[in-house]
Amino acid sequence: MAENIDTDTVRDSEICSHAFEAHEQYQGAMAPPIYQTSLFTFPNLERFTEVMRDERSHFVYSRGLNPTVKLLEEKLAALERGEMAKAFGSGMGAISATMMTLLSAGDHVLLVNQAYGPTRQLLEQMARFGIDFDECSGDSRDVERALRPETRLIYIESPSSMRMELADLEGIASIARAHGILTAIDNTWATPLFQKPLTLGIDLSLHTLSKYIGGHSDLVGGAVIGRRELVARIFEHGHQLLGAALSPHSAFLALRGLRTLPVRMRQHQSNVLDVIQYLAVQQEITAIHHPCLATGEAALWVEKQLSGQAGLLSFEIDNPTYARIAGFINALQTFRIGVSWGGYESLAISQRQPDDTGPTLIRLAIGLEAPELLIEDLKRGFQTLR
Template sequence: MIPLKTILSQSASQRDPPMKARKHQPEHRFATRAIHVGQAPDPATGAVVPPIHQASTFAQTTVGKYDGWLYSRVGNPTRAALETCLASLEGGAAAFAFSSGMAAINAVITLLSAGDHVLCQDNLYGGTVRLFNQIVKRFGIEFSYVKPTPESLQDALRPNTRLVYLETPTNPLLGIVDLQACCAWAQSQQIPVAVDNTFLTPYFQRPIESGVDFVIHSTTKYLNGHSDGIGGAVICKNAADAERLKFIQKAAGAVLAPFECWLVLRGIKSLAVRMRQHDANAMAVAKWLAAQKSVRTVNYPGLPQHPQHALARRQQSGFGGMLSFDVGTRARAQRVVDRVKLFAFAESLGGVESLLAHPATMSHAGITAEERAAMGIGEGLLRVSAGIEDADDLIADLDNALKSNRR
């Protein structure tokens, strides 16, 4: 008989034979990988959900020897589970989880050095432009903002261009960037490409398959999907870049905390079903809005009248849950905002609940009215993040709110 003292001094994994890790072959499809990759039953207990390893440090075996984990900024088992899953879903060599989408973007930018130049598309998320122009620029990195086409990128190319930075679909007008065309041009110049894939997630768009080197996410949005955590991630195509990002993550330290990683992992398990519903609801709302006389324009890549509908069909496997529509004036937009009952008027997107936003006074308040007008962002523009409620209820809510503009 084994003495009780010996049993108690053993770790759980020594007491119980480790469960055989289930293998998930690459041929498993997206929804299966979202639930299983990096998330085999816990060897210590058999728990089917990865534990939250809420520990800052890990006991080492002896001098110079440790069992995989050292210190949670360097690596944490819950974070590793999320990163393994994300790398699989995007089809990358490795993934890195950060404390916010902005921290993820900052990590990619710190791969560069003073004197380097970045070619950015002209309509990026406002927070990205703020980071680039108001902080990173001070460290000697230059940014140009141009139309995301091979011709415009070529015209703005400099001898010191070291990165192309893209985002598709764009916010809030839902323009589509031709990733294959931009990547083909960038590859001909041997310049890596980064793309923010927050709006579509790997369920609808896998940029690495189009030639992108770095995929960025604000996991705050669809990957978490429940509006209860801030986070970010970078997934890279090459092992060499993975080493460099791993070093930046460890050295700069903006890591995602274990509980936040667990929340994102839980969100990702239902990503496939959620994205299908976001997409169906956005399509239903967009079609309904397009038929309303009081609505001037509807921007949704799923509508055949969207100028890049064909490109969206080719590049994406769905159109996503984001759309925008223009009711003409600020007063009319305000009436809609004030009358909706189901939609919350709020920043952010990608949660199960539907949100309404006013880009001119929210995401794009930091630029001038003239700049907004040049971009096509008027005072009457409203952005919708379609949740996964019943689409008929969403339409009824908008119908009621738009009534005030029909009089």
């Protein structure tokens, strides 16, 4: 586990707020300082020479280690019950560094559930280097059937960010261990508060810090958490050589976001459940996608894996033409139209195209506004469908 803290006895809320902070070193400042510097200097050449023998354990240059970024990494590792975390300049920075470090020519990746679009695009680009991939559902039996002798990584999204698909994390991790295959999950939807994949046997947990952890739509960042040996490899190769370092200021904003993450996630959960209750009785809706509505085996996975419900959902309407979907979304006034999610504001998007091709989903990111305000706004959208 992360150093100097017993994660069996310390609450997640304490990790988010005060853990690892050394206020006596901050001159009593309540907010940890931003070490806004590109480099660190040394009193003599002997000390510099000594430090450079183990650069990744010392503050030398902020592309590697920086005190503000390191504090964020310590908190993230503790929240995920991992040994080490490394922060990146974006979620895709974390994903790219992970795959570039762990994969070689001839390797095969298995994507579980509908992957984030740029993740899939990255693997399509990596085909130039002899890396192949396939996709399958989150059922561990489907995963085992889809494995190849050359499979080296199972990359999971659960819940996924469009259809909120789920995966049997414990089952997949067991199969992967039996075949000597690494597992990684994009855990952004749930946050470390609502899902801890490492405790279920997954090797690496990745996050886009831009979403719930940042929480204010004002930073871009990413992180990867797992065993020290694995994350240290990603730090040495993928992070240092690809250069997607998180800035000290963005780390400061993420630390600020962590302080209120437990409170915000409780409110996101309360709001989304109210909105889903309203959506469930709308006659124009043919399907709602959210883990709280899971049935069958997926419901068992929810019970085992998720300790809470985040605010991202999607739904489908009857006769889902572009015109009807556009009319619905354009009628909304409180919901804004934009990608991403996890901030205060509620958002709505669809990937349906004007020629009536593409996904028919309407995705809602339920923010922190009063739920009655959001429901009144959705009523405006449904009026356009009637």
